[in-house]
Amino acid sequence: SSGINAEYGKSVKKGFEFTLMVVGESGLGKSTLVNSLFLTDLYNAREIIPSKDRIKKTVTIETNCVEIEEKGVRLRLTVVDTPGFGDALNNEKCEEAIIKYVSDQYEFYLQDESGLNRRNIVDNRVHCCLYFISPYGRGLKPIDIKFMKSLHDKVNIVPVFAKADTLTKAEVQRVKTRVLKEIE
Numbered sequence: 001s002s003g004i005n006a007e008y009g010k011s012v013k014k015g016f017e018f019t020l021m022v023v024g025e026s027g028l029g030k031s032t033l034v035n036s037l038f039l040t041d042l043y044n045a046r047e048i049i050p051s052k053d054r055i056k057k058t059v060t061i062e063t064n065c066v067e068i069e070e071k072g073v074r075l076r077l078t079v080v081d082t083p084g085f086g087d088a089l090n091n092e093k094c095e096e097a098i099i100k101y102v103s104d105q106y107e108f109y110l111q112d113e114s115g116l117n118r119r120n121i122v123d124n125r126v127h128c129c130l131y132f133i134s135p136y137g138r139g140l141k142p143i144d145i146k147f148m149k150s151l152h153d154k155v156n157i158v159p160v161f162a163k164a165d166t167l168t169k170a171e172v173q174r175v176k177t178r179v180l181k182e183i184e
Contacts, residue, residue, distance in 0.1 A: 015073070017123045018075060019078040019125060019126050020080065020126075021155065022079065022081055023085050023129060024086065024162060025087055026087050030081070030132055030162075042079055059094045065077065082098055095143075099154070106125055109123060129151065129156065130160050133162060133175075134162055135162055139175065140179055140182045161179075
């Protein structure tokens with residue numbers, strides 16, 4: 001029992017690292033949700049890209065780090081954003097950059113763990129992916145299914161019904177039922 005308490009004390013003193021990835025089309029409320037969840041303003045200087053430019057844009061990976069402390073417990077939160085996902089006319093391979101990023105982070109961590117100096121390893125592996133599903137349309141799009149199938153064995157995916165607060169309870173239930181059928 002005292003060993004557990006000592007380990008707990010060391011962990012709390014050192015702090016924790018958590019990497020959250022947010023994926024979804026532009027305008028679904030990703031930035032708003034992240035800012036609200038962590039009471040921070042990670043996206044205060046974000047440039048809004050006109051829609052005519054977004055249709056040609058490719059997926060990029062952007063990371064934002066913030067240190068949060070609550071009741072003496074420190075958290076280094078890294079939010080990995082994926083602007084451009086699902087915004088192009090041809091979204092054929094838009095998940096590839098994301099899959100490569102996730103895989104690369106695991107590879108970097110493994111290399112660090114295998115090295116001689118393991119004291120100050122930074123864990124940038126993606127721990128959770130919030131995947132935003134558009135409320136407009138008839139459920140999942142082919143891009144949604146393809147993305148979740150290609151990433152589900154690498155990271156925990158939490159599907160988020162974007163802008164669900166604009167739907168009635170009956171509409172939310174219909175969307176949930178339809179999505180669950182499509183995922184199976």
